[in-house]
Amino acid sequence: MSYTPPEVWTWDAENGGTWGSLNRPIAGATHDKELPVGKHPYQLYSMGTPNGVKVTVLFEELLAAGVSEAEYDAWLIRIGDGDQFGSGFVEANPNSKIPALVDRTGSEPVRVFESVAIMMHLAERYGKFLGKPEDRPELLSWLMWQMGSAPFLGGGFGHFYAYAPEPMEYPINRYAMESKRQLDVLDKHLADKEFMLGAEYSIADMAIWPWYGNMVLGRAYNAGTFLSVHEYKNVLRWAKALDARAPVARGRMVNRTSGEPHEQLLERHDASDFETKTQDKIGA
Numbered sequence: 001m002s003y004t005p006p007e008v009w010t011w012d013a014e015n016g017g018t019w020g021s022l023n024r025p026i027a028g029a030t031h032d033k034e035l036p037v038g039k040h041p042y043q044l045y046s047m048g049t050p051n052g053v054k055v056t057v058l059f060e061e062l063l064a065a066g067v068s069e070a071e072y073d074a075w076l077i078r079i080g081d082g083d084q085f086g087s088g089f090v091e092a093n094p095n096s097k098i099p100a101l102v103d104r105t106g107s108e109p110v111r112v113f114e115s116v117a118i119m120m121h122l123a124e125r126y127g128k129f130l131g132k133p134e135d136r137p138e139l140l141s142w143l144m145w146q147m148g149s150a151p152f153l154g155g156g157f158g159h160f161y162a163y164a165p166e167p168m169e170y171p172i173n174r175y176a177m178e179s180k181r182q183l184d185v186l187d188k189h190l191a192d193k194e195f196m197l198g199a200e201y202s203i204a205d206m207a208i209w210p211w212y213g214n215m216v217l218g219r220a221y222n223a224g225t226f227l228s229v230h231e232y233k234n235v236l237r238w239a240k241a242l243d244a245r246a247p248v249a250r251g252r253m254v255n256r257t258s259g260e261p262h263e264q265l266l267e268r269h270d271a272s273d274f275e276t277k278t279q280d281k282i283g284a
Ligand SMILES: N[C@@H](CCC(=O)N[C@@H](CS)C(=O)NCC(=O)O)C(=O)O
Pocket: 022, 049, 050, 051, 052, 079, 084, 096, 097, 098, 099, 113, 114, 115, 116, 147
């Protein structure tokens, strides 16, 4: 297979693959659609992908830690159907990607986009899951590491391994190598630590787990064997510890549209929804 790039790239054809019909080289809304607003102070517009799960895990951890002010409505944005290009969503996030939060705790609604920006906004407001004051540089470092690194795992490895129209050796090799290097970074860091900051569980763990934890637990792109994830023993131990936390399990269910019906809570508007509104109970 060979390709000679033209002098000027033009958008004249779908590029194929799982997301081919959605991707565009321009920003902005494609259609008018207001966002729904529920009864709680926080309105989350999201989907149960790793970037969405970071935020729902934090909400569930805050609520479990007794922060009752962190009640939230989680509305489903189906990115496969193009909901992220509706006018209301674009107002909440001009980058048209989930998750987006509208904070309605003050006199005017305030938007927050980018998953870790949402996490910092919430964790700082309630003074939770930030580690000790002296951990701040390490916390910021790992949060930024996550935001900079995960696109190589998702947009790079996952895209070429699972979504591209056909397997291509060069990009799969390049991103498999980088994904394994990143897993090794985590594995070496976690060799003598329970959590990313040491003894204290923080938003760094919650941000990293949905991507790298789920990867070593064999839940990402069906690539556990391909990437030999069993090699990363410290990451695996840490990933299992987070997986066993009830708020993490709940956060993983919110806005989830795949997997077992009892693990899918398409929208979350009340704590009781986990018991009564999962897809095994209300699905068609
Ligand atoms: N850096 C962003 C990435 C968000 C992101 O990539 N979201 C994906 C789902 S995981 C999305 O909405 N994709 C839809 C699209 O690209 O049209 C964040 O951390 O919030």
